[in-house]
Amino acid sequence: MKRISLPSLSFALVMLYLFLPVAATILYSLATEWNSTVLPEGLTGKWFAELYADPRFLQAFGRSFLLSFLTTVVAVVIIVPAVFSIIVYAPRMERLVQILVMLTYAVPGVIMAVGLIRTYSGNGIPMVIITAGAYLVGLLPYLYQGTRNSLLAMQARSLMEAAELLGASHWQAFVRIIVPNIMSGIFVSSLLSFSILFGEFVLINILVGGRYETLQMYLYAKLSSSGHVASAITVTYFVLMAIITGLVVKFSRRSFTRKEVP
């Protein structure tokens, strides 16, 4: 009889630990009743039907999507050229930027939210814009790291210099050479940023609350009324994250610079 090795057993246990709650959530979202039995009494798609027929869900999903998407796009437009300039033209500043990037981890969400309320509340700027601004800062580490790694891997400085010696302006060199080569890196970082923002609850809940209900707030509200619907929301969220993860894996493999030279 073939013996199971310790690493295989450990791996199986970790997988079980990670996927058991996911499997239970999926099962609960499809269960007719699941209170006093080991397995659900029956299976149904009615919780999903109910969820997708609720305009409040669709609006919350749309708001989450819009907020995450727009913030990510603005963050990419601002942060990527800034990181590029630092890496290529001012590499000595990189240390300072790294410290700034790390600082964003140092402030807990609740403290940040209280600080933002005290600073910006009542000055006429909608709090949802303030939240998006805070999100943008929060995305800095993810976009910085992804862009930086792509730029270093492709030796961006040499490529810029080569392009300039061939007659290209800074802008032409950036658009024609740098951007296509870091596109997959930017895309991966953007997807990661989007998924982080999509699941964010603390800031938006404290700063904006019910005035701008996002998916996480809707989920929180549904937890007290129907566990099955809440599970259906979670499963929908999982599916979206699985799609994003699949895209991240696909695009992080599709890089011009990381392939082996024969």
Next chain:
Amino acid sequence: MSYVQIEHLSKSFHGQHVLQQLDLAIEKGELVTLLGPSGCGKSTLLRILSGLTASDTGMIYIDGKNVTDVSPKNRQIGMVFQSYALFPNLTVSQNIAFGLEMNKISKTEIQLRVQEMIELVGLVGKEQAYPRELSGGQQQRVALARSLVTRPKVLLLDEPLSALDAQIRKNLQKQLRMIQRELNMTTVLVTHDQEEAMAVSDRIYIMNGGRIVQHGSPQEIYTQPRSEFVARFIGNYNVLTAEQLKRITPNLSLPAVERFAIRPETFREQPLAGEDICLTGNIAQVTMLGNITRYELNIGDIPVLVDTLHLSFEQEQIGTTKTLYVSPKDVIPLYDTIA
């Protein structure tokens, strides 16, 4: 005025002098090599010549024009980087065509000139390949074609062969020289490989500590080193003090300098002329280097390297006595003390 003229060029980084009052002249169609150890300033000089780095003081003239403050894109300089810096998202053809597109050359002309370059560097059939699909040698040839296609006034090569293995490097040295001669391209090569410098250059500038310590043809540099640094850097010269030389050749009349150099291959087993110096010593070490056998001979307490052609099947044994002859004209006085 020479085709490329550099006058009193200086550059410092964070208070450290990298180039010091440097003067250099290159004639049209010449291949000049900047040779020196790592950190001697040769790559900085090349970058200043290309306009990628600004100098602190000094002037650069190309084809009679002062280009000291001209931007890299307007200097009409081609450059091959050590890392090749090929654009990963563009094919071989697109890489070569890039400079022509930036200079707004017509599409028909671009096609013609790209094809011409691909044939010149021997990459026919690889037009649609991406850099990652090419070997190191092929990538180097694409980089060369890309820098030549814009017909620059000067071609700069920053250690272009250093990442390649010995066999490919030697083949590419020949090819590089052939193309350079065919196009009569004024070329500056940076290398720390003295063999490469000897093989391809019309003239060599030897650099050390941000200064040019000697320049001349490969023959002049190799046979007439002026300083201990050049003698040691360019070959395996035996550098002896006047006192050491006096001890092993008491009758030889020597000029009043502190050090002398003798090439290891100038020693012979038979005298050719009556005035040849006769030296006898014990073999301390024997190293077989393919076609050369290298002996470390102790003449008294003075170690001397001797290279002989590897002709016999049997090596002489360590500890045996060996008598050798060297012509007095091969004892080179080292006048410069610049190290």
